[in-house]
Amino acid sequence: MKKRLQSKKRRSVPVPIASMGDIAFLLIIFFMVCSEVSKDKNMAVVLPLSEHVKQVKFVVVARIAVDEKGEIYFDGTRVDNAKDVEWGVRALLTNTISDDQRHVQFKCDSALPKETFEPVIKAIAAAGGIIEAVGELQQ
Amino acid sequence: MSRKRYSKEKKHRTGEIPTGSFSDIAFLLIIYFLVATTLVKVKSIAADLPSGEKATKSQSDKTPIVNLRGTEIFFNDKKVSVALLNDRLMKLDLAEKEPAKRVIMLESTKGTPYENYYQVLAAISAHQGVVAIVEDDK
Numbered sequence: 001m002k003k004r005l006q007s008k009k010r011r012s013v014p015v016p017i018a019s020m021g022d023i024a025f026l027l028i029i030f031f032m033v034c035s036e037v038s039k040d041k042n043m044a045v046v047l048p049l050s051e052h053v054k055q056v057k058f059v060v061v062a063r064i065a066v067d068e069k070g071e072i073y074f075d076g077t078r079v080d081n082a083k084d085v086e087w088g089v090r091a092l093l094t095n096t097i098s099d100d101q102r103h104v105q106f107k108c109d110s111a112l113p114k115e116t117f118e119p120v121i122k123a124i125a126a127a128g129g130i131i132e133a134v135g136e137l138q139q
Numbered sequence: 140m141s142r143k144r145y146s147k148e149k150k151h152r153t154g155e156i157p158t159g160s161f162s163d164i165a166f167l168l169i170i171y172f173l174v175a176t177t178l179v180k181v182k183s184i185a186a187d188l189p190s191g192e193k194a195t196k197s198q199s200d201k202t203p204i205v206n207l208r209g210t211e212i213f214f215n216d217k218k219v220s221v222a223l224l225n226d227r228l229m230k231l232d233l234a235e236k237e238p239a240k241r242v243i244m245l246e247s248t249k250g251t252p253y254e255n256y257y258q259v260l261a262a263i264s265a266h267q268g269v270v271a272i273v274e275d276d277k
Contacts, residue, residue: 021158024165031172038179048257052265053182105183110254114207114247117256122272125188132183135257 039076040107044068048110049138056132058103061092064124065107070116082119089127104129184261188270189242203231204273205259207247212259221258228266238269246273 044067064085065073072079074088089104096102104124108117124131205224206213213219214227233241243263247256263270 017162021162021165024162024169028165028168028172031169031176035172035176038177048254050184050258050261052184052261054184056181056183099187103185105181108253108257110252110257112253113249114251114253114256115249117253118247118272121188125272131186131188133186133257133260134181134183135261137182 039063040065040073043073043107045107045109046111047107047134047136050135051138053135053137056103056105058100058132060103060105060132061096061101061129062089063105063107064089064120066109066112066117066120068109068111070112072120082123085120086123086127089124089129093128099130102128102130103132105132105134107134184257184264186260186264186270188272202242202244202271204244204246205263207245207251207255207259209248209250210252210255212255221262224259225262225266228262228268231266231268234267241267241269242271243268244271244273 040063043065045065046068063073063075067073072082072085074085079085079088093102106121106124108120121131203215206216211218212221212224214224219227228243233243245259245263260270
C-alpha cells in the first residue's frame with residue numbers, strides 16, 4: 001500500500017510549454033490578417049432605420065460614405081463629387097467575374113436631402129455596383 | 140597572462156537570446172488586440188439598381204411607381220405609410236415574377252430626406268423588387 005502511494009508521488013507530468021510562444025504568435029498573425037481597420041470610424045453619420053436590414057454577407061469592394069455635411073468619402077478619402085465615386089468604383093470592378101464581387105457599401109446621413117445623396121447612388125449604380133445601403137434595425 | 144585573460148573573456152560570451160518570456164509577450168499582445176478591437180457588425184439592405192440610358196418612352200403604364208414627396212410616400216398616386224407600402228408590395232408577389240416584371244419605379248422630389256428614401260428602398264428590396272430611379276426633367 002505504501003509502495004503504491006510512493007509511485008503516485010513520483011508521477012510528475014511536465015506540461016509542454018516550449019511551443020506556447022509559437023502558438024501565441026500564430027494567433028497574433030491570425031488576428032492581424034483577419035481583422036479589418038475601420039476607415040470611417042470618426043465620421044458623423046446618423047444611420048437611417050429600417051426593419052428590413054440584414055447583416056452583410058459579402059465582402060464589399062469599396063466603402064462610400066456621405067457625412068452630415070454632405071461631404072463624400074471613398075474608402076475614407078474625401079472626394080469632390082459623385083463622378084469621382086463612379087470612376088473609382090468602375091476601376092475597382094473592372095476585373096470582377098461574379099455578382100458577389102460587385103457589392104459596394106453606402107453609408108449616408110439620414111437627414112440629407114435627395115440632391116446630395118442621389119447622385120452618389122446613381123454613380124454607384126452606373127459603375128455597376130450593387131449598393132449595400134447601411135442602416136440600423138428598427139425595433 | 141594575456142592569453143589566459145582572452146580565453147576567459149571569450150568563454151563568457153555565449154550570446155544566447157533569452158526566449159523564455161516570448162510566450163508571455165505574445166499572449167500580452169493577444170490580450171491587447173482583443174481588448175482594443177471593436178467588433179462592428181454592419182447591417183444593410185442590398186439594392187441592385189439597373190443602370191442605363193433614359194428611355195424616351197415609358198415602358199408600361201402598369202409599372203408600379205412610388206413617389207416620395209418630402210416625408211410623404213405615395214404608391215401609384217395613393218398616399219401610404221411605410222407599413223402599408225410593405226403590404227402593397229407583398230401583394231404584388233414580386234419574388235414569383237420574372238426579373239423584368241419586378242421593376243418598381245422610384246420618384247422623389249427635391250428635399251426628400253434619406254431616411255424616407257432608405258425605408259422605401261429597403262421595402263422594395265425586401266420584396267425582391269428592382270428599383271428604377273426616375274430622373275428629374277431638366
